[in-house]
Amino acid sequence: MTVALRNVSVLYGKRRAVSDVTLSLAAGEVLAVVGPNGSGKSSLLRAIAGLIAHGGTIDRGHAAVGYMPQDHAIRAALTAFEIVLLGRLRSLSFRVGEKDLAAAQAAMRELGIEALSGRRIGELSGGQRQLVFMAQVLAGDPTVLLLDEPTGALDIAHQLQVLALLREVTRQRHLTTLVVLHDLNAAARHADRVALLDGGRLVETGCPAGVLRPDLLRLAFGVETAVMTGPDGHLVVVPLGVCG
Numbered sequence: 001m002t003v004a005l006r007n008v009s010v011l012y013g014k015r016r017a018v019s020d021v022t023l024s025l026a027a028g029e030v031l032a033v034v035g036p037n038g039s040g041k042s043s044l045l046r047a048i049a050g051l052i053a054h055g056g057t058i059d060r061g062h063a064a065v066g067y068m069p070q071d072h073a074i075r076a077a078l079t080a081f082e083i084v085l086l087g088r089l090r091s092l093s094f095r096v097g098e099k100d101l102a103a104a105q106a107a108m109r110e111l112g113i114e115a116l117s118g119r120r121i122g123e124l125s126g127g128q129r130q131l132v133f134m135a136q137v138l139a140g141d142p143t144v145l146l147l148d149e150p151t152g153a154l155d156i157a158h159q160l161q162v163l164a165l166l167r168e169v170t171r172q173r174h175l176t177t178l179v180v181l182h183d184l185n186a187a188a189r190h191a192d193r194v195a196l197l198d199g200g201r202l203v204e205t206g207c208p209a210g211v212l213r214p215d216l217l218r219l220a221f222g223v224e225t226a227v228m229t230g231p232d233g234h235l236v237v238v239p240l241g242v243c244g
Helices: 039-047 082-086 099-108 126-139 158-172 184-190 216-223
Strands: 003-012 015-026 027-033 053-057 065-068 144-148 175-182 193-198 201-206 223-229 235-242
Touching: 015 158, 015 175, 015 201, 027 039, 027 144, 027 158, 027 184, 039 065, 039 144, 039 175, 039 201, 065 126, 082 099, 082 126, 082 158, 099 126, 126 144, 144 158, 158 175, 158 184, 184 235, 193 216, 216 223
Parallel strands: 027 175, 027 193, 065 144, 144 175
Antiparallel strands: 003 015, 003 053, 193 201, 223 235
8 A cells, every 4th residue: 555645734823844745655664754853743644644634635545544643541441452442443333343352352462462451551561552552553454554653652672672563564464654753773773764854844765874864864953973884784873962
């Protein structure tokens, strides 16, 4: 499933959060959106999800969109399985069908969290909760997956776990996946392509090595960086200091 954006803009009153972004997302790949705070990353994601008004065009075809926001307003008394089952809301009726139960179970199995089914969400660690929320989105059988900072509050081990699973699920299900990330090294390691935003505009898009360059990072973030290849072959971005 390909998603195509052409000249997409988002306005909040007179403030332009996103300005004339043209971008394509392909099935089977992870596209990471990076940029400084206030650069329009979350607004762009919400526009693609159809949650806010926008200018320009977004062609999703007949895609089923799964959206995972930064913040989850959820009752702590619900179990992990009940949270995942909520991902079937568009098909749930007054009675929960076997198909819905099976989809929720399959999503938890896919992410390796079946053992958490009966535990209350308020009892889980941050990493476990993020996997439960990801399973909730996957239970809805999306073809387009949109995640806003899924690792923002996680320690490094859980960041690696969540993003590795995200990439694996994207490949296995042939999803079109867009993920907003603050961590440039996480984007370099786990994304097939990177889109760099600054001031609501798309600065560059392409493979991590083509986007996470010292000159572009200086332009967008105002920092000096050294970019090198790590011992495992992945790109590594080292911040050296604030420009000026």
